[in-house]
Amino acid sequence: MPIYQAPIRDYQFVLHEVLNTGQYAHLPSFADASDDLMNAILEEAAKLAQEVLLPLNQIGDEQGCTLENGIVRTPDGFTEAYRQMVDGGWPSLTGDTAYDGQGLPNVLATAVNEMISSSNMAFAMYPGLSHGVYSALHHHGSDELKKTYLPNLVSGEWTGTMNLTEPHCGTDLGLLRSKAVPQADGSYKISGQKIFISAGDHEMASNIIHLVLARIEGGPEGVGGISLFVVPKYLIQEDNSLSGERNGVSVGSLEKKMGIHGHATCVLNYDDAIGFIVGDANKGLRAMFTMMNEARLGVGMQGIAQSEIAYQNARDYALERIQGRSLTGPKNPEKPADPLIVHPDIRRILLTIRSFNEGARALILWTALQGDLSHLSDDEAVREQGDDMMALLTPVIKGHFTDIGFANCVEAQQVYGGHGYIDEQGMGQFVRDARIAQIYEGANGVQALDLVGRKLAMKGGRPVLTFSKMVDDTIAEAQTDEALSFAIAPMKAAKKDFDEATGWFMENALKNFDHAGAGSTDFMHLLGRLAVGFMWLKLCKVARAKLAGGTTDTEFYQTKLTLAQFYMERLLPETAVNLTRIKAGADTMMSLPAEAF
Numbered sequence: 001m002p003i004y005q006a007p008i009r010d011y012q013f014v015l016h017e018v019l020n021t022g023q024y025a026h027l028p029s030f031a032d033a034s035d036d037l038m039n040a041i042l043e044e045a046a047k048l049a050q051e052v053l054l055p056l057n058q059i060g061d062e063q064g065c066t067l068e069n070g071i072v073r074t075p076d077g078f079t080e081a082y083r084q085m086v087d088g089g090w091p092s093l094t095g096d097t098a099y100d101g102q103g104l105p106n107v108l109a110t111a112v113n114e115m116i117s118s119s120n121m122a123f124a125m126y127p128g129l130s131h132g133v134y135s136a137l138h139h140h141g142s143d144e145l146k147k148t149y150l151p152n153l154v155s156g157e158w159t160g161t162m163n164l165t166e167p168h169c170g171t172d173l174g175l176l177r178s179k180a181v182p183q184a185d186g187s188y189k190i191s192g193q194k195i196f197i198s199a200g201d202h203e204m205a206s207n208i209i210h211l212v213l214a215r216i217e218g219g220p221e222g223v224g225g226i227s228l229f230v231v232p233k234y235l236i237q238e239d240n241s242l243s244g245e246r247n248g249v250s251v252g253s254l255e256k257k258m259g260i261h262g263h264a265t266c267v268l269n270y271d272d273a274i275g276f277i278v279g280d281a282n283k284g285l286r287a288m289f290t291m292m293n294e295a296r297l298g299v300g301m302q303g304i305a306q307s308e309i310a311y312q313n314a315r316d317y318a319l320e321r322i323q324g325r326s327l328t329g330p331k332n333p334e335k336p337a338d339p340l341i342v343h344p345d346i347r348r349i350l351l352t353i354r355s356f357n358e359g360a361r362a363l364i365l366w367t368a369l370q371g372d373l374s375h376l377s378d379d380e381a382v383r384e385q386g387d388d389m390m391a392l393l394t395p396v397i398k399g400h401f402t403d404i405g406f407a408n409c410v411e412a413q414q415v416y417g418g419h420g421y422i423d424e425q426g427m428g429q430f431v432r433d434a435r436i437a438q439i440y441e442g443a444n445g446v447q448a449l450d451l452v453g454r455k456l457a458m459k460g461g462r463p464v465l466t467f468s469k470m471v472d473d474t475i476a477e478a479q480t481d482e483a484l485s486f487a488i489a490p491m492k493a494a495k496k497d498f499d500e501a502t503g504w505f506m507e508n509a510l511k512n513f514d515h516a517g518a519g520s521t522d523f524m525h526l527l528g529r530l531a532v533g534f535m536w537l538k539l540c541k542v543a544r545a546k547l548a549g550g551t552t553d554t555e556f557y558q559t560k561l562t563l564a565q566f567y568m569e570r571l572l573p574e575t576a577v578n579l580t581r582i583k584a585g586a587d588t589m590m591s592l593p594a595e596a597f
Helices: 008-018 035-063 078-087 106-119 121-128 130-140 143-155 284-320 344-376 380-415 417-421 427-438 444-455 458-478 482-508 513-548 554-571 574-584 587-591
Strands: 066-068 071-073 158-163 179-182 188-198 207-216 226-232 234-236 242-246 249-254 265-278
Touching: 008 035, 008 106, 008 344, 008 513, 008 554, 035 078, 035 106, 035 121, 035 427, 066 249, 078 121, 106 121, 106 284, 106 344, 121 130, 121 284, 121 427, 130 143, 130 158, 130 207, 130 226, 130 265, 130 284, 143 158, 143 207, 143 226, 158 188, 158 284, 179 265, 188 207, 188 226, 207 265, 207 284, 226 234, 226 284, 284 344, 284 380, 284 427, 344 380, 344 513, 344 554, 380 417, 380 427, 380 444, 380 458, 380 513, 417 427, 444 458, 444 513, 458 482, 458 513, 482 513, 482 554, 482 574, 513 554, 513 574, 513 587
Parallel strands: 158 207, 179 207
Antiparallel strands: 066 071, 179 188, 188 265, 207 226, 226 265, 234 242, 249 265
């Protein structure tokens, strides 16, 4: 069975030493989040991930879910594990205390969720969207809706889903056909079909709360006529207890998928299901985007999570498997062969994956902290900056992290040779499970278009200018330490590539919008590589200070510097290729007639 060891020391390093979350103890959520409490939560989450969820990962992959007489059955052990998670209070970690949540910061929950997703991605997706439903209702729902739904969503007694996609439309939501008919009592009757619905049905929770996009009968066409509705699986009585009566939503089928077999991805049919509007009529996308942006950061985290567990297993295999001799002479002359770890190409794979994992983990935790500060800080400038960084980096984290995370899983599988293609090793599951993260919650090409088409110009370019200055300032600060000289030239070159790419879009994209589309994916990866490099500089600064201060944990901090140097030498220079492709423009790409493809 594959192994997984939660990287608790790395979380502690980033949270306490790099981000110094203790400095925010005067703010709500952080007031109770002492270093000791955070460490205790991380350690308990690691036990849940390693001891409860990891053993179910291959079981879920092998058994999958079944649909029997309209009821979805999850794999063996999933229901018991979910109950253990709820009883442990894990779903309530960041919930509003007004609804019985623990009110802790999201930056901590991001670390916890990575562990859960690494150990069992299919399972992690059942409660995965519940917090997004909670957020959408918390921000946009009426007081009555909040009172009815939030306490049980916070506790995990109920789970939530997001219903956008229909058979004929995915990203282009203006085409959706689901309709909502107003009723005399203020409710609506919802009819239509939704597909690809994660956790669309199961029996692990006593109720499932669906957020559904639909068009009010007679409403405007296009995205300007879409409204958002909350539709419970089981109807709720006035005292907030369940009536036991099933609403008009049923499972048409379970999707047969490449991966995440243990997760119930459903086709849902709505037949005059009773729903209640969330927010204003015809303004549903605004409310849904509250949920989608949160979900996209969670999907980016899944890219790291699968990359991490794939790395750990490939590393152990490389240390144990003997195969061939070192190019510089036998390292284990008493044995018939040397372990795989002696071979430079195996080390290339492992260092490529690990240097991404640890830099990307730091970036997503830093971004989650920016999100916390955007809501909690008592300084308007800090709130503004936090909001800007969340907006700018959300598509980058979703797109870049999941593309690289999937590629890393494939590379980790390669370490095993033929054994990596055999199911019992588990590497094939990591590859198959990681693949969906590039597609759902907005395919990565859409994330790239959002970045170039919307985020670069938003607020007069303020977010990108702010981030640009952060990078410049961090490089300037690193230049004062001779020991970090290995990072300066690569970071300056990558930053120059970023500046040139941004300028090229400003000069050319308005003349021909296809130029923006043609270069958007490369720009997303260029910014992703630069942003991870930016975090590596921050990590290096702390590591250097610890080493200079006479730490006893020398190996940990020295390893950070080695990983950073590998990233700077081997991965960051890819920005030059991204820039070359961007500047090639769209002319050749768009010149071939459609019928010639």
